[in-house]
Amino acid sequence: MENKQKIVIAEVGRHLGESVTFGCWLTRRRSSGKIQFLQLRDGTGYIQGVLVKEEVPEQVWEEASRLTQESSLYITGVVREDPRSPSGFELSVTGVEVIQVTQDYPITPKEHGVDFLMDNRHLWLRAPRQRAILKIRAQIISAVQSFFDERGFTLVDPPILTPSSAEGTTELFHIKYFDEDAYLTQSGQLYMEAAAMALGKVYSFGPTFRAEKSKTRRHLIEFWMIEPEMAFVDHEENLRVQEQFVSHVVGEVLKNCRPELETLGRDIAALERVKPPFPRITYDQAIDMLKELGMELPWGEDFGAPHETALAEKFDRPMFITHYPTGIKAFYMKPDPNRPEVVLCADMIAPEGYGEIIGGSQRIDDPELMEQRFKEHDLSSEAYQWYMDLRRYGTVPHSGFGLGLERTVAWICGLDHVRETIPFPRMLYRLYP
């Protein structure tokens, strides 16, 4: 293959009328006896190769005839335009060099159960639908980075191994760290607050862990979070950043992943409505709306997924629920100065039943109030001295939020279950492969 032009399928459009060679896998072969159609993939794209028996050497025809599903090969041919094909091109095959004839590929075109597919996740990734999700996931991550990098944020990696957790240890994975006890991080936020005092505006992108014995279509044990934190930014500006951020991410997917959205059969119009400003309701208004919907809830109780879904159905794009009761939110959230029984926080609820994708708030900046919260929440003051220091030494108003990547991928892709949103999902009974 040395003297042929070696390309990838994504580039065939630049080689119209030329002879090209590329490595690929066969996804499907059909033959009429006089003509063979080879469906080919190389990870960058898909193309159909066509062999006409009378026009190719006997040996090339025979080689092609041996190809089974997921066989690997180098193929040579001339790139032709083909308006009927999704890519717009097809390949008039002139040469086939088989690398491996695959026997009994486990994932056949027939239906398979989810457990079987999960056991074969390393192969299932090759399916067009799974590839499309992974491409969109990567585009979402890239859009996260471009949004923050263009706005002067600095990427900061908070630690994964932490000495303790601010929010209880029951849902934490424990690790023996030489002679000490460590836990896998649930959130990098506290560390990001320290970083914001050094760098102004920062964001993280990394894995987080929750040892939760729940098995729902929204829960993963290992999931990725994006956690921005901004010095000198208040609750109002925090919400503006969030709606611009999510709109940017959706916009980039719409711009760059149209074929993948089509592979998934995603409702494009629903995504095109994701533009700022996003509707905002307070917790109090949400309680009233739920009552009207026959889902009465006493003031002070948290919403579950059904409440969030019912509220989100009233709106055509992501929406904010703000000003939750202080008692049901994290210890570090700043009370509303006009009404300290609620905090300057917001959850962003995705439309179409996908639930909360962002939680955020302005943080407490007052050292005395923070000391009080430490006592109320029984946070061992030694382990959190460093966090208290952020209020002792040059405290400033600051805000931040956390976006759950997998729930965002599920929403943007329109998936029923988060298990398909990450290459190798970790769930309650799923640690393999």
Place this chain on the structure above:
Amino acid sequence: MENKQKIVIAEVGRHLGESVTFGCWLTRRRSSGKIQFLQLRDGTGYIQGVLVKEEVPEQVWEEASRLTQESSLYITGVVREDPRSPSGFELSVTGVEVIQVTQDYPITPKEHGVDFLMDNRHLWLRAPRQRAILKIRAQIISAVQSFFDERGFTLVDPPILTPSSAEGTTELFHIKYFDEDAYLTQSGQLYMEAAAMALGKVYSFGPTFRAEKSKTRRHLIEFWMIEPEMAFVDHEENLRVQEQFVSHVVGEVLKNCRPELETLGRDIAALERVKPPFPRITYDQAIDMLKELGMELPWGEDFGAPHETALAEKFDRPMFITHYPTGIKAFYMKPDPNRPEVVLCADMIAPEGYGEIIGGSQRIDDPELMEQRFKEHDLSSEAYQWYMDLRRYGTVPHSGFGLGLERTVAWICGLDHVRETIPFPRMLYRLYP
């Protein structure tokens, strides 16, 4: 502060002659009695504020006089050009609103011991040197992403929690994963191989862990790796990608982080020489060179840091050592077909004594040889069936490599120790903050 133009210090150049307001911290104050100089930082940059007693209201002068190191404030003033200042600008202060007067900031301009600074890492990050390192780290990560994204690679996140390890469990952190045993990943490579068969060219960026009881200036317990994997790419092309990749990363830092490199006193000329092609020597040649240097080593032994440093000193840019003995390299590396006692691998050694920053190889694609390696290395075939599947079902030639982020940051920044290369380092006796 509502009616003032609220900006960040990085943007002052766009507001020459205008009155601006921003939130910031004081790093240092000097006063002659008639004039005060305020050194200010906000994370985005540095600027000097100047107050002339006769020109400002008494109250503004008094407020400024209260400011101590790391006090937080909003400041208002007119942006002036100042060719003597590193930023090119200074601020004629007209207003000061103190947020907090900081008492006894622990990190004073005097020298502090490393343990003390590490205990106060959450505050130490505010120092110009630490901020410069974090900015360069973020630029390196951004350059990694732009390099791969522009070349058709897809970002894939391999799992952090894994059921077992291909390379022994002695240096792994163990986790009780409900009723199963899990380990923190040491490398995502095997998973990236599966992803490459689905997406062609992929790369990862994520944390990895090594429970190693060593305490050297090159070791962290928790460190970040970039692991590209490429289908239909051989050893030669793998090396070309690596030298282009590292040159791109260094070039982006040189282009965008000049002030930070100057803060660190980095030798810029040494970085400017980082251009492809990189010198290549084989393991055999390296053995000969070491002999000439009086560091004789029997064929088949691995190099340590002193050997790598001695070899790297012969070259003015990163260099490759290729074709190591099969016995001292990972089980998945492809033997040289002409000489099976060595593998198609390379380590990239950074110049200036920074040691190995990349390890990579072409991978075994032959299913029989892989089965043989499984037996030789006593890899429980059940746990690795999925990895074996990659050779059973459409095996193809493929190659990849892993770059250690923190060693790369140490080299590009010119640091003595990796502990400063990551926001919150995890080391043998260091889990706090």
